[in-house]
Amino acid sequence: MRFPPSFLEEIRARIPISEIVGRRVVFDRRKSQPAKGDHWACCPFHGEKSPSFHCEDQKGRYHCFGCGVSGDHFRFLTELDGLSFPEAVERLAAEAGLAMPDRDPEAERREAARATILDAMKIAAAFFQASLQEADGAKARAYLRDRGMNLQTQASFGLGYAPDSRNRLKEHLAAKGVARSEIEGAGLVVHENTAVSYDRFRDRLMFPILDISSRPIAFGGRALSANVSAKYLNSPETEVFHKGDVLFNLARARKALKSAGTVIVVEGYMDAIMLAQAGFENAVAPLGTALTERQLDLLWRSAQEPILCFDGDAAGQKAAWRAAELALPGLKPGRSLRFAMLPEGKDPDDLVRDGGAEAFRGVLDAARPLADLVWMRETAGGVFDTPERRADLEQRLKAAVKRIGDESVRRHYLRDADERLAAFFGPARQGAGRGAPRERQGGAREARGQGGEGRRTAAAGTRRSPISDRLSRSSLTRPAGGGQASSLREIAIVLGFVNHPLLIEEAFDYFAALDLAEGDLDRLRSVVLDIHAEKATNDRSELLAEIERRGAGDLFRLFEARARMVRLWPVLAEAAPEDAREAVRQALHLHHRSRSLHTELRIAEEALMRDQSDEAYAHMLEVKREIESVEGTEALIEGFGTLSGRAVKTF
Incomplete structure (x- = not known):
């Protein structure tokens, strides 16, 4: 039986060749790269001690560099398992979930139609590419130039232009000997419900759509005129093109x-x-x-x-x-x-x-x-x-x-x-009320510097940390990694004020003076400030409704989703108000400390440029060390609500 090439290609596409070969060999873990579909093993066709048998999923082929044997899925089964070619096809078709093709003239006719359609698509692709370089293609070339696409890329992807004509492509294909039925079967003309067919793509930048064998099977066309109903237009479904499969x-x-x-x-x-x-x-x-x-x-x-x-x-x-x-x-x-x-x-x-x-x-x-x-x-x-x-x-x-x-x-x-x-x-709470204080011993810290406020002593190492275990594990107090912690801290501050509007009333000056970089978070903060200035509210639902009305609802949801993802629970709406208050207080402290240290670092670097002395250099290093350790040392501030057994405080 002669199997249609498209049927064999579909089997190869559905089953990686490594699955077939892997049943008869053990792939070498050191030499193989499974993530890239690249496998090596000792050859099953001849005896060897080191792996020289190469199996590549992308190509669907195997080759032994020792004995020279090579082939595809079907040849592997015929040569190693002794199956006939039809038996190998039938076995792999069943694994791929494909029904065996009908043994009738109609199937052969369709396969022949596929071949002629592919020929027509190849001629059409060349026509579009040539048209791009002609006078009619000037508008398309200008569009690509404005988008920053270079000539090499245009040629590499085979981009083209469909002239603004009803018959130019159809006449070109007919002159090349392509029959009417083949032109229509390729979807290159519109022929349904019309007395005379006409070119489907007109005045469009053309993108050839290739199959896995790099053959053009369809086209996508971008309109170059604003007066069209469809900005992008794809080829219709044909014998060779099924949109959801490509x-x-x-x-x-x-x-x-x-x-x-x-x-x-x-x-x-x-x-x-x-x-x-x-x-x-x-x-x-x-x-x-x-x-x-x-x-x-x-x-x-x-x-x-x-x-x-x-x-x-x-x-x-x-x-x-x-x-x-x-x-x-x-x-x-x-x-x-x-x-x-x-x-x-x-x-x-x-x-x-x-x-x-x-x-x-x-x-x-x-x-x-x-x-x-x-x-x-x-x-x-x-x-x-x-x-x-x-x-x-x-x-x-x-x-x-x-x-x-x-x-x-x-x-x-x-x-x-x-x-x-x-x-x-959070873990289940035990005991009466909201639990007893959970304290942890601070580790000893080495003394830094030669005195002053930045100095730490061994005595500080025995000081109890008032931060709850949960906050100490959160992203608020995690060391900065390329600015990530700082960004999360700022998000936590703004979300804390929005989810607990009472904090705005208690600490309006802190919120208004918050130093944020220009961007979406600063925009959200500005919207909240405007709302509070016009009508102060302690009701979260009212505040969110007003945020939504002013077009910032998506911003709030975006930042809250990020906070939930990294588990910044103290600033979410479900957190107890006292916990939110203390979390925001600590985040503000860290934020201001970090900003002031970066300002101090900039001044120290400028001083070092003016006076390259040992003292100036030592001062710059000390500021850098302070910045690196700010997340760990400056978090030791008083209080974290009743969950830590601390008294509730206001700003």
């Missing part, structure tokens, strides 16, 4: 996986192309729709943990949650997703253009694991101030986790959920 730039991205280690999923064609120009050649994009199961499967066959990159706005967050929901049933050991959220209002192209490749690299480095997304989805915007609400959160979280098909992964996710819930709600 990822833009996948063939190219797979070639980059060896060095990149993973694949990045962005929203659109231009995002993927401009990232490739910036050095991220492992970026792919769905074709204008939400991620499908088949596309997710393609991603997992390329990398163990693809990174999904979404906009930082509410729509991007919802898209991330949908992707997380889609992925849960398919999780397996070593197979998951990570999520990178872009700054609001920025796409990857903007980010690279404004901040260079390092700006986008920073977004990728901050990507969150799938477990974080599941937690964020269930807790975002929620209030869990009663046992019933907390029980509901636990039920929803565990219901989501139970959708995971793999038992081992599901067990670890359930354990992770229990740990998050315990940390989120």
Whole structure:
């Protein structure tokens, strides 16, 4: 029986060759790189002691550098297991979940149609590329130039231009001998409900969409005129193109996986192309729709943990949650997703253009694991101030986790959920009232300097720390890592005042004088100050309603979601007012101390530039040491509410 090439390609795409080979060999752990689909083993075809048999998932091929044998999935089974070719195909088709093709003339006709459609698409791609360089393509070339795309990138991705004509492409294809049925079957013309067919793509920048073998199977066209109903237009479904089964730039991205280690999923064609120009050649994009199961499967066959990159706005967050929901049933050991959220209002192209490749690299480095997304989805915007609400959160979280098909992964996710819930709600309180004081001994600190207020003595080491255990473990008092702790501290301060409006009345001057960098957090603080100036309120619901009315509701929810993620419980609405008061007090103290030390460091550095003496240098080092230790030493301030057994104080 002659099997259609497309059927054999589908089997190869669905089953990594390492799964087939791995049943007969033991891969060498030191030499193999499973995350990149690169495996080495001792050759099963000849005896050897060191691994020279190479198996590569991206290519779907194996090769032995010792005896020279090579082949694909089917040849491995025919040569090693003695199966006939049809038997090997039937076995692998069953594993891939594919029905064997019908043995009838109709199947052969469809395969022939596929071949002619691919020929037509190849001719059309060349036509569009040539049109881009002609006079008609000037507008498209100007658009690409304005977007910062260089000529090498344009040629590498085969970009083109569809002339503003009803018949130019159709006539060109006919002149090349392409039959009418093939032109219509390729989706290159509109022929339904019209007496005379006409070109589907007109006055559009053209993006060829390639299959895994780098053959054009469809096109995406971006309108260059504002007077069209669809900004982007894709080819219709054809014998060779099914939108939900294809990822833009996948063939190219797979070639980059060896060095990149993973694949990045962005929203659109231009995002993927401009990232490739910036050095991220492992970026792919769905074709204008939400991620499908088949596309997710393609991603997992390329990398163990693809990174999904979404906009930082509410729509991007919802898209991330949908992707997380889609992925849960398919999780397996070593197979998951990570999520990178872009700054609001920025796409990857903007980010690279404004901040260079390092700006986008920073977004990728901050990507969150799938477990974080599941937690964020269930807790975002929620209030869990009663046992019933907390029980509901636990039920929803565990219901989501139970959708995971793999038992081992599901067990670890359930354990992770229990740990998050315990940390989120805090340990159960025992004893009368709100518990006895929990004190810990401060460790001895070495004396620094030669006297003055900065000096520490061994006696200070025996002093009791009034900070609760929970706060000492929180991000408020964690050493700064590239400014991360400072950022979290500022978020904690603002959230503390918003979630507990009584604090604004008690410490309005502290809140108004808070020194924040320009940005979203400062904007939220300004909105709250304006509200308080017009109508002071101690009611959190009223304050949040007014924040929402003034367009800052999304900002508040964004920062609160971050606070919940890192478990800054003392500044959330469900925290006791006295605990929130003391947490904000301590955060303010650390904030002001940190700011003053950085100012002192700047002055010390300027003094050292003027007078390069040993005394000036020693002073600068001392200030730097103070900055490094401020999180640990300046947190020892009085009080942390009744949970620490301390008296409640006001500002």
